[in-house]
Amino acid sequence: xxxxxxxxxxxxxxxxxxxxxxxxxxxxxxxxxxxxxxxxxxxxxxxxxxxxxxxxxxxxxxxxxxxxxxxxxxxxxxxxxxxxxxxxxxxxxxxxxxxxxxxxxxxxxxxxxxxxxxxxxxxxxxxxxxxxxxxxxxxxxxxxxxxxxxxxxxxxxxxxxxxxxxxxxxxxxxxxxxxxxxxxxxxxxxxxxxxxxxxxxxxxxxxxxxxxxxxxxxxxxxxxxxxxxxxxxxxxxxxxxxxxxxxxxxxxxxxxxxxxxxxxxxxxxxxxxxxxxxxxxxxxxxxxxxxxxxxxxxxxxxxxxxxxxxxxxxxxxxxxxxx
Amino acid sequence: xxxxxxxxxxxxxxxxxxxxxxxxxxxxxxxxxxxxxxxxxxxxxxxxxxxxxxxxxxxxxxxxxxxxxxxxxxxxxxxxxxxxxxxxxxxxxxxxxxxxxxxxxxxxxxxxxxxxxxxxxxxxxxxxxxxxxxxxxxxxxxxxxxxxxxxxxxxxxxxxxxxxxxxxxxxxxxxxxxxxxxxxxxxxxxxxxxxxxxxxxxxxxxxxxxxxxxxxxxxxxxxxxxxxxxxxxxxxxxxxxxxxxxxxxxxxxxxxxxxxxxxxxxxxxxxxxxxxxxxxxxxxxxxxxxxxxxxxxxxxxxxxxxxxxxxxxxxxxxxxxxxxxxxxxxxxxxxxxxxxxxxxxxxxxxxxxxxxxxxxxxxxxxxxxxxxxxxxxxxxxxxxxxxxxxxxxxxxxxxxxxxxxxxxxxxxxxxxxxxxxxxxxxxxxxxxxxxxxxxxxxxxxxxxxxxxxxxxxxxxxxxxxxxxxxxxxxxxxxxxxxxxxxxxxxxxxxxxxxxxxxxxxxxxxxxxxxxxxxxx
Ligand SMILES: Nc1ncnc2c1ncn2[C@@H]1O[C@H](COP(=O)(O)OP(=O)(O)OP(=O)(O)O)[C@@H](O)[C@H]1O
Ligand SMILES: [Mg+2]
Numbered sequence: 001x002x003x004x005x006x007x008x009x010x011x012x013x014x015x016x017x018x019x020x021x022x023x024x025x026x027x028x029x030x031x032x033x034x035x036x037x038x039x040x041x042x043x044x045x046x047x048x049x050x051x052x053x054x055x056x057x058x059x060x061x062x063x064x065x066x067x068x069x070x071x072x073x074x075x076x077x078x079x080x081x082x083x084x085x086x087x088x089x090x091x092x093x094x095x096x097x098x099x100x101x102x103x104x105x106x107x108x109x110x111x112x113x114x115x116x117x118x119x120x121x122x123x124x125x126x127x128x129x130x131x132x133x134x135x136x137x138x139x140x141x142x143x144x145x146x147x148x149x150x151x152x153x154x155x156x157x158x159x160x161x162x163x164x165x166x167x168x169x170x171x172x173x174x175x176x177x178x179x180x181x182x183x184x185x186x187x188x189x190x191x192x193x194x195x196x197x198x199x200x201x202x203x204x205x206x207x208x209x210x211x212x213x214x215x216x217x218x219x220x221x222x223x224x225x226x227x228x229x230x231x232x233x234x235x236x237x238x239x240x241x242x243x244x245x246x247x248x249x250x251x252x253x254x255x256x257x258x259x260x261x262x263x264x265x266x267x268x269x270x271x272x273x274x275x276x277x278x279x280x281x282x283x284x285x286x287x288x289x290x291x292x293x294x295x296x297x298x299x300x301x302x303x304x305x306x307x308x309x310x311x312x313x314x315x316x317x318x319x320x321x322x323x
Numbered sequence: 324x325x326x327x328x329x330x331x332x333x334x335x336x337x338x339x340x341x342x343x344x345x346x347x348x349x350x351x352x353x354x355x356x357x358x359x360x361x362x363x364x365x366x367x368x369x370x371x372x373x374x375x376x377x378x379x380x381x382x383x384x385x386x387x388x389x390x391x392x393x394x395x396x397x398x399x400x401x402x403x404x405x406x407x408x409x410x411x412x413x414x415x416x417x418x419x420x421x422x423x424x425x426x427x428x429x430x431x432x433x434x435x436x437x438x439x440x441x442x443x444x445x446x447x448x449x450x451x452x453x454x455x456x457x458x459x460x461x462x463x464x465x466x467x468x469x470x471x472x473x474x475x476x477x478x479x480x481x482x483x484x485x486x487x488x489x490x491x492x493x494x495x496x497x498x499x500x501x502x503x504x505x506x507x508x509x510x511x512x513x514x515x516x517x518x519x520x521x522x523x524x525x526x527x528x529x530x531x532x533x534x535x536x537x538x539x540x541x542x543x544x545x546x547x548x549x550x551x552x553x554x555x556x557x558x559x560x561x562x563x564x565x566x567x568x569x570x571x572x573x574x575x576x577x578x579x580x581x582x583x584x585x586x587x588x589x590x591x592x593x594x595x596x597x598x599x600x601x602x603x604x605x606x607x608x609x610x611x612x613x614x615x616x617x618x619x620x621x622x623x624x625x626x627x628x629x630x631x632x633x634x635x636x637x638x639x640x641x642x643x644x645x646x647x648x649x650x651x652x653x654x655x656x657x658x659x660x661x662x663x664x665x666x667x668x669x670x671x672x673x674x675x676x677x678x679x680x681x682x683x684x685x686x687x688x689x690x691x692x693x694x695x696x697x698x699x700x701x702x703x704x705x706x707x708x709x710x711x712x713x714x715x716x717x718x719x720x721x722x723x724x725x726x727x728x729x730x731x732x733x734x735x736x737x738x739x740x741x742x743x744x745x746x747x748x749x750x751x752x753x754x755x756x757x758x759x760x761x762x763x764x765x766x767x768x769x770x771x772x773x774x775x776x777x778x779x780x781x782x783x784x785x786x787x788x789x790x791x792x793x794x795x796x797x798x799x800x801x802x803x804x805x806x807x808x809x810x811x812x813x814x815x816x817x818x819x820x821x822x823x824x825x826x827x828x829x830x831x832x833x834x835x836x837x838x839x840x841x842x843x
Contacts, residue, residue, distance in 0.1 A: 179455075183444065199416070
């Protein structure tokens with residue numbers, strides 16, 4: 001039974017750790033399905049984390065924090081769009097530049113405004129998204145197997161976690177059941193077809209990167225005012241890149257994106273659990289092995305062992321009519 | 324019909340009888356792409372309910388002109404009038420609204436979408452796809468029946484043959500209510516049967532009063548289906564004729580600016596030693612389907628052996644196996660008496676093989692390279708192009724300029740990016756590169772696809788000269804005329820097998836039946 005308890009606790013923490021990955025990977029899904037590669041997910045998440053920590057501290061409202069996070073993240077998206085859609089710049093370069101800007105700017109501004117070495121002050125109470133206990137959690141506690149799962153994994157998460165998982169069917173529905181989604185996918189495959197069908201390629205792609213900015217805003221907010229209670233330097237810690245890995249791993253499809261994020265979240269949670277523990281015969285396993293797993297798995301996938309991952313065909317290519 | 328009252332550009336009121344107003348009028352259209360003057364002060368009128376052909380050499384500016392009419396490019400100057408009304412066509416949306424539909428030279432389809440998704444893209448009829456797709460389905464069935472344009476609405480584009488993809492493009496235009504339909508080289512990749520089918524559809528459309536503009540390099544098609552025809556040369560509109568009052572010879576001359584020999588003239592072949600021998604060759608494609616089935620033949624020095632067949636009957640795979648791009652499952656290939664089983668494409672070239680691949684974009688050229696770089700592609704190890712580990716750029720450019728002059732490649736600039744040459748000139752770059760190597764064995768796939776009559780004549784002459792210089796030539800083409808006029812012997816391929824051999828005087832009908840697998 002003890003093993004089961006450990007498993008449930010790792011699972012609960014896996015869900016919590018996968019939330020920022022999920023928001024960011026879905027953001028990447030919209031952007032890349034429209035043909036705009038987005039290395040800048042990491043930077044957007046970080047900038048949003050900083051903005052929402054500041055706003056939540058100043059207004060004492062987590063929701064204002066979320067709003068600020070989304071706003072700043074969308075601004076970053078628009079810069080990316082301006083560089084890579086309007087001016088047809090290299091999407092990778094633009095994304096990497098935004099990552100550096102976010103990394104530096106958050107610390108500089110944080111230090112200038114709060115003087116705490118780049119941190120933001122702690123938020124509490126209304127300034128944070130706190131766990132929600134779902135109805136019936138107390139009653140369920142005694143039920144075997146399902147009880148602990150319900151109490152520790154399903155219930156007791158903050159609102160952003162539920163929104164994250166709700167976003168999965170919504171993203172699927174938007175991409176595959178609406179006009180917007182049809183056009184968005186088309187523009188990532190063959191922008192010429194979209195253009196000759198009388199739709200503006202640039203405006204379609206802008207809308208896609210705005211959606212990406214919107215979702216990254218949630219991811220950043222989750223980091224700084226839900227999971228923690230303040231912004232700290234580089235708190236996204238490469239999650240944007242892991243989200244990209246998840247996106248490739250999931251072959252640019254919403255439900256597999258969720259599963260990939262859960263898998264990577266689970267690896268992370270497992271690494272935390274294994275920290276300092278020694279395994280019989282082997283001894284202590286370095287946590288770096290688990291941390292490297294998402295990348296290793298993605299490499300294995302890209303090497304073609306788990307089927308071919310076909311990226312959107314026009315991905316990364318600025319649309320030019322006149323050569 | 325009621326007379327149309329419109330205002331001209333100066334605001335003056337005009338009364339026009341609609342029967343005399345052209346459906347489309349282009350006035351003074353001018354367009355430059357950087358230094359390239361693609362359209363020079365073009366004037367053109369097309370009457371409603373007619374099929375109007377546009378012909379012209381590669382790079383004459385036909386696609387550009389039509390793309391301006393469709394709003395894909397913006398003209399630098401000039402006016403477009405639709406049904407007599409000056410119309411600003413800022414983008415394709417405006418063109419669609421003005422009743423114009425276009426089937427582009429390179430299809431504008433989303434390959435991993437279904438037929439119905441491609442057709443409704445841009446005219447979904449509501450923010451949600453559910454009901455709008457159902458409505459489209461009904462409308463589509465009506466169009467399919469009315470015009471004989473059958474396609475499965477739920478098929479994915481990339482799994483459809485080219486002919487069906489083209490029907491999707493036409494349906495796309497009709498679904499948007501096009502009254503004017505532009506087709507840019509629609510028959511380039513079609514089998515003869517598919518082309519006939521297309522022309523029947525176009526006739527039905529014309530008889531219903533739709534106006535059609537057809538761009539093609541095949542003068543026979545112009546004569547067969549158009550009512551009027553215009554000729555473009557180097558960005559200018561040089562002539563317009565009623566089709567009934569002109570001849571193929573006149574059109575060819577107008578196009579090229581000189582008399583063109585439409586027939587190939589060649590002397591007797593003098594076959595010598597066997598330079599290519601293929602024995603019991605079997606080739607499977609990536610899905611494991613047998614594409615070449617136990618094929619054996621020989622090609623001798625000083626002869627051209629043509630392979631006739633409908634596209635997709637294994638000719639491409641056969642060429643690739645000989646060139647060393649595709650590994651055969653069994654059988655033997657000898658080039659100049661040497662077995663080549665373990666040799667890659669480059670080693671085979673060392674043995675005296677040259678290869679003009681079927682698809683110049685995919686295999687023949689790197690479109691982003693400058694012309695001179697493509698002119699030595701695959702031969703860059705030749706000591707005459709290098710100094711030790713470095714390329715000798717001066718030597719390469721001088722060499723490229725020589726080829727440009729000899730093959731009349733336009734514009735004559737070795738520093739131009741290859742993508743900026745028109746299709747026919749790109750093809751000449753490949754032909755020049757391969758033939759100028761002075762190979763023992765030349766294998767050629769679709770040497771004149773999408774190429775204008777002037778260039779066809781030129782390329783055909785070069786191939787015959789290669790033969791007369793005592794080389795062996797293996798030619799694959801889906802153009803039966805081309806195979807018949809160039810080859811000394813014709814092998815017919817059907818379903819991966821060689822079903823018969825004929826001499827070059829075999830009738831079109833005989834060969835056609837063999838190609839369809841009916842006679843041997
Ligand atoms: N998008 C573009 N950017 C720059 N130059 C272009 C572009 N499109 C065409 N050109 C150039 O304009 C000229 C006219 O090209 P166009 O494609 O209209 O010729 P075409 O008559 O359709 O030839 P083809 O028979 O080979 O299709 C060519 O020199 C071509 O290289
Ligand atoms: Mg063209």
